[in-house]
Amino acid sequence: MGKEKNAWMGMQKKRWALMVLALFSLSTVMVFFMRTAFDSCSASTSTGFGGGKVREPEIHSDDRLRSVAPNPLQFMKSKLVLLVSHELSLSGGPLLLMELAFLLRGVGAEVVWITNQKPAEPDEVVYSLEHKMLDRGVQVFNARGQKAIDTALKADLIVLNTAVAGKWLDAVLKENVAQVLPKVLWWIHEMRGHYFKVEYVKHLPFVAGAMIDSHTTAEYWKNRTRERLRIEMSKTYVVHLGNSKELMEVAEDSVSRRVLREHVRESLGVRSDDLLFAIINSVSRGKGQDLFLRAFHESLQLIQDKKLQVPTMHALVVGSDMNAQTKFETELRNFVLEKKIKDRVHFVNKTLTVAPYLAAIDVLVQNSQARGECFGRITIEAMAFQLPVLGTAAGGTMEIVVNGTTGFLHPVSKEGITPLANNIVNMATHVERRLRMGKKGYELVKERFLEQHMAQRIALVLKDVLQNAKSRADS
Template sequence: MGKTSMSVFVTMQRKRWALMILLVLSVSTVGVILVRSSFESCTVGGKISGHQFAEEKFRSIPERPNPLGFMKSKLVLLVSHELSLSGGPLLLMELAFLLRGVGAQVVWITNQKPPEEDEVIYSLEHKMLDRGVQVISAKGQKAIDTALKADLIVLNTAVAGKWLDAVLKEDVRKVLPKILWWIHEMRGHYFKPDLVKHLPFVAGAMIDSHATAEYWKDRTQARLGIKMPKTYVVHLGNSKELMEVAEDGVAKRVLREHVRESLGEQEEFTLHERVYLVCYYFSGVSRGKGQDLFLRAFHESLEIIKEKKLEVPRMLAVVVGSDMSRQTKFETELRNFVQEKKLQSYVHFVNKTLTVAPYIAAIDVLVQNSQARGECFGRITIEAMAFKLPVLGTAAGGTMEIVVNGTTGLLHSAGKEGVIPLAKNIVKLAMQVELRLTMGKNGYERVKEMFLEHHMSHRIASVLKEVLQHAKALR
């Protein structure tokens, strides 16, 4: 009886710690905004004190001079085409908070908003307001006056170009010399004159990868007959919040056990008795993200194991980014495939969420299966590498600038021809625990060398300095 009571107590304590960690830790810098409501399996109660352990841990480390310090008192206008949980708006919010952290005056404009009240927009706007970011209407005299007064304007994504003519009208030419255009898109349908006709005349374009920068240089010339402005490639970096979780073994273990339990797995399985793979995207499932081909590759990997009678730990796939509430044709296709191949006991679908830390902590391998030209950068890749996970990625786009093939992960071709190579890579990492661990460790070292918040801040700071000088010279 005493043993049973102790078991129940331990289980309750584990769940309590999991919930507490979820409240304060999130992979995205802004992920904590909605952490109380985003992690579907949790009901949060109680309060916690914050990062006391982390503060103790880092108290003795001297603060680095902030590379963005020169932005103090500068007026910066940030223009986003939308405000949502997708990568572009969240990155711009992160920049807003970095600038506020050094004392810049930051004003936010969202160009496209739904007519009805939106809970996500409401939450994100109030998070910005709480951090001292002013949020104003995209239209009207205040928007025009702010644009004319601003020291710097950042247009976020190609679609934000619609705002220039629609709002500024005859004042557009006055602000072009102080615009930095931050581009994240890798799709051909963004190359339209009404979106990017002013692009050659802005102070500069900031793009997340060399692959995307080359693509934009070629396509603007070939399709529109225009030249790109001075273009800066700025690789992204992991937030301090992410790194605190990734480097805290206790937190990772608690989250790992909690997620596995929430997915219906029994506690008696040890860390290496099952191998979890995840195909994860913030904004949901779509054909361009390759979840369908991932599931085909996963099925092929199980067939290879069966055919060759390999001794491999039981493998499970977790597809994060699902949204059955929308009932899309593609979502239905994915689930029908799982039923057709009798994979129900092998595949877990998890709704899209910002609280990605628990899922990254719970898995063994990340699959980054974006198709066609791949991801512009793919921040989830460096987030997984921070957790010492190997990455199985498509040999396309920004992934090739992050993953070192054979060292931090394994690359496969995009498209149907990549299905069998991905399947073989899945089997390889499932069988070779030491290889997984070595690649994960190598990935972590690469993150520490290149993809931290202070690396990104330094890269952005050098761009902003040049753009401000350009604007000043043309006044």
């Protein structure tokens, strides 16, 4: 009888895990997958540690949103909005724009989506995402058709997503470009130098505004366009992102978290009391998986040399794709074999769902190199799961992680390997500190990085842009 009961409970647990995974697969696609749009936030050259002068976030910030009562985007009801994406893929930029599309549809705006660059052959991802939008009432038009031109001319607001989307203006609108620029909001996520081309951004001074994900990125764009391209940015707004309601529901549901944690750890061969450090990004040199693994190996050596008593430690790399980064991926695996830590390091292929892995791990490592992340949404997602973050002191991460309070920061490049190793050991040897940092991170998310906070910040931008567009049309 006991065996039958245990078997039944086991079946129920697995069934519940599968249900949770299925339920949140759609929401978490907005959260993570081959964040190539945010790969572009990693620059090709290093700025070094502490090179940027960025204000550290405060736990009790002045911009705390105490009231979210009616929907801040309600004024967009019945407005016609055209969203222009440079591509439609499971990457950060397009998924953020889709999220904005759904927020606007939620208040009754008429939303039209066009994709400037689409594969020549039928593509399953494009087909799937287009139908997700159609199911939510977003209209999808051909980027180069007459409908797109007519919509641009009639629209109350046009959002260009990423710098590359700027190519659409001249290629499609042609002589009508000047007519639409006063109602264009340019949402920029890139930081890599090759995006600073006149052919992409020559219209930046003339649009209604530019919206950028972090203060660091905004300053970089202002300085770079002025110095390299000899143009001035239009009015620039900094809008920090927020976690979706769906992800927060998983993060705050102790039953879901526990089931997902057990399910993922069992699949990896990681015991319940082992310590699991993870890096969750598309695998590429700019995301620093190689330096993370070197730091992890160094931390194991430190623990052995100092004869520290800590739980068994594991490293998890989520976002693997041998087809995309064959040489780099091979390098990572060869390092693991060479250092004889194959039983401690786990690779997971690129995935639609990040919530199960956030539930399963103990510490997130955000190791993006060079100029770091534009914002790094995975950071606030991890904090929602009450995880401390070990991040590089670069880019938007410095505007999220409170060093010593919600996690620790370390330098970029090879200089960061030993500091990161020491921080890993710190997390392993100070359980209370690790848990306390996780709770502080969660408090910061609740205060500043929820969907309603992002909606409120975007609403302020859209109001200003619409007002400016109207003023310019009347003058």
